[in-house]
Amino acid sequence: MSGNLLRIESLVVQFGGVCAVNGLNLEIENSEIIGLIGPNGAGKTTAFNVITGMVKPTTGKVYFLNNEITGKTAPFIARSGIARTFQNIRLYDDLTVIENVMVAAHSSVSYSFPEAILGIGRFGRDERRIRIKSMELLEMMGLERLASEKADSLPYGSQRKLEIARALALEPKLLLLDEPVAGMNPAETSDFAEFILKLRDNMTIGIGLIEHDMSFVMNVCDRMKVIDHGVEIAWGDPQHIRNNQRVIKAYLGEG
Amino acid sequence: MVKENPTRDKLLTYMAVAALLIFLWYAESHFSQYSLRIINNIGIFIVLAVSYNLINGIAGQFSLGTNAFLAVGAYTSAIFTLSPEEKIRSFIIEPMIWPLSEISLSFPLSLLLAGVVTALIALLVALPVFRVRGDYLAIVTLGFGEVVQVVANNVVSVTNGPLGIKGLAPHTNIWWSWGICIFTVYCVVRLINSSYGRAMKAVREDETAAEAMGINAFRIKTLAFTCSAFFQGVAGGLLAHLITTISPSLFTFMLTFNLLIIIVIGGLGSTTGAVLSAILITWGSEALRIVEEPFTFFGYDYSGIPGMRMVLFSIILILVMLFARRGIMGRNEFKWSVLLNRFGRQSKSEARTS
Numbered sequence: 001m002s003g004n005l006l007r008i009e010s011l012v013v014q015f016g017g018v019c020a021v022n023g024l025n026l027e028i029e030n031s032e033i034i035g036l037i038g039p040n041g042a043g044k045t046t047a048f049n050v051i052t053g054m055v056k057p058t059t060g061k062v063y064f065l066n067n068e069i070t071g072k073t074a075p076f077i078a079r080s081g082i083a084r085t086f087q088n089i090r091l092y093d094d095l096t097v098i099e100n101v102m103v104a105a106h107s108s109v110s111y112s113f114p115e116a117i118l119g120i121g122r123f124g125r126d127e128r129r130i131r132i133k134s135m136e137l138l139e140m141m142g143l144e145r146l147a148s149e150k151a152d153s154l155p156y157g158s159q160r161k162l163e164i165a166r167a168l169a170l171e172p173k174l175l176l177l178d179e180p181v182a183g184m185n186p187a188e189t190s191d192f193a194e195f196i197l198k199l200r201d202n203m204t205i206g207i208g209l210i211e212h213d214m215s216f217v218m219n220v221c222d223r224m225k226v227i228d229h230g231v232e233i234a235w236g237d238p239q240h241i242r243n244n245q246r247v248i249k250a251y252l253g254e255g
Numbered sequence: 256m257v258k259e260n261p262t263r264d265k266l267l268t269y270m271a272v273a274a275l276l277i278f279l280w281y282a283e284s285h286f287s288q289y290s291l292r293i294i295n296n297i298g299i300f301i302v303l304a305v306s307y308n309l310i311n312g313i314a315g316q317f318s319l320g321t322n323a324f325l326a327v328g329a330y331t332s333a334i335f336t337l338s339p340e341e342k343i344r345s346f347i348i349e350p351m352i353w354p355l356s357e358i359s360l361s362f363p364l365s366l367l368l369a370g371v372v373t374a375l376i377a378l379l380v381a382l383p384v385f386r387v388r389g390d391y392l393a394i395v396t397l398g399f400g401e402v403v404q405v406v407a408n409n410v411v412s413v414t415n416g417p418l419g420i421k422g423l424a425p426h427t428n429i430w431w432s433w434g435i436c437i438f439t440v441y442c443v444v445r446l447i448n449s450s451y452g453r454a455m456k457a458v459r460e461d462e463t464a465a466e467a468m469g470i471n472a473f474r475i476k477t478l479a480f481t482c483s484a485f486f487q488g489v490a491g492g493l494l495a496h497l498i499t500t501i502s503p504s505l506f507t508f509m510l511t512f513n514l515l516i517i518i519v520i521g522g523l524g525s526t527t528g529a530v531l532s533a534i535l536i537t538w539g540s541e542a543l544r545i546v547e548e549p550f551t552f553f554g555y556d557y558s559g560i561p562g563m564r565m566v567l568f569s570i571i572l573i574l575v576m577l578f579a580r581r582g583i584m585g586r587n588e589f590k591w592s593v594l595l596n597r598f599g600r601q602s603k604s605e606a607r608t609s
Binding site for chain 1: 442445446449450451452453454456457460461463464465466467468469470471472478524586
């Protein structure tokens with residue numbers, strides 16, 4: 001069966017009378033990069049919100065590692081291995097850069113609340129482990145020198161990177177990126193494409209991404225799904241999508 | 256530039272605590288009863304401010320229930336320290352119900368019990384409230400404060416009703432109030448610097464993003480609220496045995512309001528700010544008593560207006576809101592390196608000028 005990492009079956013999401021997602025199917029395999037593209041309002045972010053448990057689907061099922069996760073809470077899904085970033089960056093602004101990453105390691109903490117309050121037992125060792133791990137992630141994203149800055153004082157591009165470092169601190173098996181290169185210049189974008197490919201190869205995680213930057217998507221994605229008004233209009237490798245008439249029509253309108 | 260240095264900072268902290276203890280020891284034998292009372296009050300208010308800041312400032316959940324928790328703590332510990340004979344003597348309207356009328360515990364045990372009972376009640380409040388998002392906590396805790404007062408007034412066989420509980424032994428001295436004060440600050444600071452504290456801050460900053468990172472916001476908020484209530488309950492026990500008489504009218508909403516002023520002036524979210532501000536406001540409200548008493552100012556006879564202190568406090572609060580919206584400390588915490596750098600810079604500039 002395909003979709004061993006993530007499988008979405010005939011997903012429908014309605015907000016009042018609006019049907020944001022209408023019968024979407026999606027499969028993501030291990031170490032695969034899947035692009036989810038489509039015009040504004042196509043339901044891409046809603047699909048991400050359903051996968052991560054932030055929106056309850058009207059009907060349809062979501063399976064992660066062949067276990068059904070439909071309707072489970074966001075923290076539960078995050079702990080089981082799906083991490084995400086947000087379209088409009090959502091960092092913990094008043095926390096430092098390293099604290100932002102350390103927050104995501106909370107689920108891996110082994111010390112109990114009394115141990116934390118009294119600073120005894122596993123507390124010291126575990127805190128050091130989290131700090132070292134978080135620092136490594138910051139180094140990976142090239143943010144180590146900003147570790148003690150407040151998150152909201154970072155420039156835009158670094159904030160996007162920090163969000164990814166934070167997501168990786170969850171040690172996810174599936175990483176969902178919502179418009180990761182929005183606002184980046186072409187040089188930054190191509191660096192980022194390289195980074196994504198390296199990430200996939202080194203950490204063997206599946207990646208789902210929403211993006212409007214076509215050349216970026218075509219470069220990094222193994223397969224992509226095009227949706228419009230909540231309905232799938234194309235599915236396949238970049239070459240196939242590039243020449244698909246329905247996709248061209250959805251993006252450019254009818255000629 | 257002096258850098259952070261854990262060993263040195265730890266040593267300096269121990270020295271500061273030792274200095275504080277020496278000061279308290281000196282104060283105990285040399286200060287007047289009035290001054291000692293203020294020092295006791297400051298200790299208790301630091302406990303209250305630091306724990307109140309935990310839920311309001313750190314976890315970002317707007318609670319208005321401190322007066323209720325203080326009342327629960329005060330009544331719990333008072334009920335358990337009175338001896339059975341005293342209970343018969345003071346419960347004149349209705350005798351106290353049985354097991355309570357026979358039980359008499361030591362002061363420390365009653366304080367612990369006060370904390371535990373308050374925390375359990377806070378848990379009961381938290382369970383339904385934190386299931387929903389939004390500002391329900393403020394409404395519910397505000398109402399809860401009234402409920403506690405009504406209960407204290409009407410469940411006569413437990414609380415002695417409007418007469419209150421009188422003749423408590425004055426167990427609270429500066430060692431108790433400041434011992435618990437130091438313990439509370441230690442615990443809260445540790446908590447804030449642990450993963451649980453970071454999770455609380457993450458929930459305050461962005462609940463959705465916190466949940467997306469695997470943090471169970473419901474549990475973290477309940478934890479912060481219950482933990483805060485525990486310390487407030489203990490502070491209630493301390494307060495009861497300091498003033499030795501408690502009645503329902505003592506625990507009005509004004510108490511919560513004063514604490515709110517304290518943590519806002521200190522800097523919402525800063526434990527250091529809460530401590531500084533608790534000292535400043537508790538001491539200041541005593542020092543400002545002069546404006547309520549008659550005095551002559553450049554030949555003008557001022558007759559003294561009762562309640563003038565509150566007017567001054569309001570003005571101070573308005574000024575803080577206008578010119579220093581983030582309070583004394585903002586969200587910064589005290590660090591030895593910052594203090595040492597400031598001293599270093601001063602002594603250097605002094606050396607240059609001389």
